[in-house]
Structures are given as structure tokens and as C-alpha cells.
Amino acid sequence: MLKRILFVLSILLIGAVLGVGSALLMIRNGAMIGRVDNNHWYTSRTVGSVDADPYTRALVARIGLLGLNRQETIYYSRTEDEAGVAFDGACTYRIDGGPLAARWWSITLYAPDNFLAVNGDNQPSIDATSVEPNADGSWSARIAPERGDAQHWISSKNGGAFALSIRLYNPEPAISDHLEDVPLPVITREACEGAGQ
Amino acid sequence: MKKPWTIWVGLTLLVAAVLHVGFMFGYPYIVMNAAMDRLSANGERQNVWTHAPRMTETARLIVRPSPDLAYSSCVYDLSDGPVQISVQPWGDYMSLSLFGANTDNYFTLNDRRMPQSGAVVIVRTADQSLTETQQAAAFEVVESPSQRGIALVRRLAPSAERFAEAEAARERETCGSL
Numbered sequence: 001m002l003k004r005i006l007f008v009l010s011i012l013l014i015g016a017v018l019g020v021g022s023a024l025l026m027i028r029n030g031a032m033i034g035r036v037d038n039n040h041w042y043t044s045r046t047v048g049s050v051d052a053d054p055y056t057r058a059l060v061a062r063i064g065l066l067g068l069n070r071q072e073t074i075y076y077s078r079t080e081d082e083a084g085v086a087f088d089g090a091c092t093y094r095i096d097g098g099p100l101a102a103r104w105w106s107i108t109l110y111a112p113d114n115f116l117a118v119n120g121d122n123q124p125s126i127d128a129t130s131v132e133p134n135a136d137g138s139w140s141a142r143i144a145p146e147r148g149d150a151q152h153w154i155s156s157k158n159g160g161a162f163a164l165s166i167r168l169y170n171p172e173p174a175i176s177d178h179l180e181d182v183p184l185p186v187i188t189r190e191a192c193e194g195a196g197q
Numbered sequence: 198m199k200k201p202w203t204i205w206v207g208l209t210l211l212v213a214a215v216l217h218v219g220f221m222f223g224y225p226y227i228v229m230n231a232a233m234d235r236l237s238a239n240g241e242r243q244n245v246w247t248h249a250p251r252m253t254e255t256a257r258l259i260v261r262p263s264p265d266l267a268y269s270s271c272v273y274d275l276s277d278g279p280v281q282i283s284v285q286p287w288g289d290y291m292s293l294s295l296f297g298a299n300t301d302n303y304f305t306l307n308d309r310r311m312p313q314s315g316a317v318v319i320v321r322t323a324d325q326s327l328t329e330t331q332q333a334a335a336f337e338v339v340e341s342p343s344q345r346g347i348a349l350v351r352r353l354a355p356s357a358e359r360f361a362e363a364e365a366a367r368e369r370e371t372c373g374s375l
Contacts, residue, residue, distance in 0.1 A: 007201075007205065010205070010209075011205060011208045011209045011212055012212060014209050014212075014213075015208070015209045015210070015211070015212025015213040015215075015216060016212065016213075016216055018209070018210075018212075018213035018216075018217075019212065019213035019214065019215065019216030019217040019219075019220065020216055020217070020220050022213070022217050023216075023217045023220040023221050023224070024220075026221075027221075027224065050301045050302075050303055050342075052300075052301065054218075054221040054222050054225075055221060057224075057225040057299060057300050057301075058221050058224045058225055060225070060300055061224060061225040061227075061228035061229065061300050062228070062260070063260055063261060064260070064261060065228060065229070065232055065259055065260055065300060066232070066259055066294075066296055066300075066302075066347065066349055067302065068292070068294055068302050068305060069302045069305065071305075072292060072294070072302075072305045072307065103290060104289075104290050104353055106263060106265050106355075108261070108263060108264065108265075110261055114260040114261050115254070115256065115257060115260065115261075115262070116252070116253070116254040116256065116262070116264065117254060118254045118255070119254065120254075122253070122254075124254065124264050125263070125264050125265060127265050127355055129353075129355050129356075130355065165261060167263060169290050169353075170290065170307065170309070
């Protein structure tokens, strides 16, 4: 009798650990069916929409709750620079962009807890109303713990292994079918505090 | 006859698969319910707008908030009947979006589609009916996939001045039972 109870209990316990554990791992590691990659940025075709699959919904619940569908807003995220190295709040990055095909856009830095970095700088983002582009539409900004001489700046102080989000509000209809080709800003690491680079 | 250990492995994997799928389906509801509880002060402020202050580094209500937007939320509960939402016009991007209990964004109305004077939207469940007068007063009648959900207004307000203007506009908005 005891042997049978142990048999059933072990099945339930180990099955629960495996089942829930693997689900949590997938949510935590961003497994996202419908994910679209675009030069280190990534997005989902189904965020917010009623077509989202359970995995996408679970991921959205963790990192993008109350996100709008892609006809209204397209969200891209990234966690690494052009070399594929994870962002580091202590480093200095240059971000180069051009016109973005949306009515309004913003780029915001989030700490690993998915909230704004706590640093007192009040510079968590740049947006279409704050960036002054050149005559050809190009613009650049700095992501760094200190502003220095940058005209446009996002503070990464206390950002740790931060992530960036681009929001494209009222995107031009054509781009929602070409999410992998939309021209997006390029982010290059210029220096790293204490790393001698 | 199968050996006990093969039965054990098979049953364990079956339990794991069922719980994996169940957790994946249930997780968005759990998170959304927690968000609805937070935004409504544990149900104390349902069917009423709550206007968030400017999003700063101390905001912890919703993940990845945009510091450039003014947010207003209304956790709606249709158990006592349909809910009527009114929104004011805004000279920049704004949207009213509705989210079901499973996180789906099932309805969005932005300023481009909204009448210049603002809009009234009625949210109801599939089995709730409206009078002709109620229907006529609404810009749109929307069917909610769940009894509870969240209405969210976003207004582009990237400066302190614009945020103050957004605060004035949203004070005139309503969210409540019909």
C-alpha cells in the first residue's frame, strides 16, 4: 500500500516540477512563437491580438501586459548591441536612426525587472518630439550612465543588463506585413567603464 | 506486461505535459487578474477611471510603462450590466483600448477614428442587451469576451505641460454602469 502511495506521489510531484518548471522557463526565456527578428530587435506578430497563442500571451503577460495590437502599435525590444553583446548599463552606446514609419515613436530603456531604471536622471527615453533630426532625417543619441556632451541622451545608470523598447504608434500599414525589414536604429557600443574599451 | 518504471515514466510525462499546458493557458489570466486587482485597489475602484500620475522610475503598477504617455485605467466589471465609457478628444495621439481577462487587446479606438467631440463606448457581454436609446447614444457598442477586463486610455504627453493638459481632459471622462 505504502509503495503504491509513494509511486503516485512521486509521479505527481516530479510531473508538477517538470510541467510547471518547463512552463516557467519558457516564459522567463522569452520563447515566443510568432517572434520576428530584425537586426537584433525582435517583436511578435501577435502581441495583444486575439490571434495570440498561449506562449505569446504568457510572455506578453510577463513583459508587455496591456500592449496594443500591431495595427495600433508595434513594439520592438532588444537586449544586445550590434556585436551581439548584452547591454550593460555601465557602458556607452551610440544609437543611430532615421525616419521611422509611424505617426509617433519612442525608445525607452528598462532595467532587468522590466521597469524604468531607478537613477534620478529622469531620462529614460527619447521620442519623436524630443529628437531633432538632420536634414536627411537621420539622428543619433547616446545611451550611457552620464550625458556628457550628447544632444540626445538615454540614461543607463543603474540599468544593469538593460533592455530597450521601441514603440511605433499608428505605424504605416505597409510595415506590419514586413516586420523583419523595417529600418530600425543601430546601436553600437563605444566604451565600457572599467573595461578599457 | 510493462515494467513499473516505464509506467512511472509515462505517467510522469503525462502529468508534466498536462500541467505545462494548463499553466501556459492559466498564466495570462493569473497575471491579468493580479493587474486588475492592483489597478482597482483590490476591487474597490471598479467601473471608475483611475488616472495614473506621470510615469517615473518609481512606477510599479504595470511592466514597461511609457514615460511619454498619460495613462488612465478603468477595471470594468459587467456582472451588474453593461458599462459606459466616455473619452475626451486630444490634439495628439490617444487611444482607448479594451483588454479581456486573457490579456487580449480586443478593441481599440484612437483619435483618428474618434469624433472630434470625443466618444461614448458601451461594453457589454454577449447576453446583455441595450435599449435603442442606449445604443443610439454610443459611438460604438463592444462585446467583451470576459466579465471583467481593463479599459485603458493612452495620451501622448511627453512634457510636463502636455501632461497637465492631459490631466484636465481626463477629469471629464467617465467609466461606469449604465
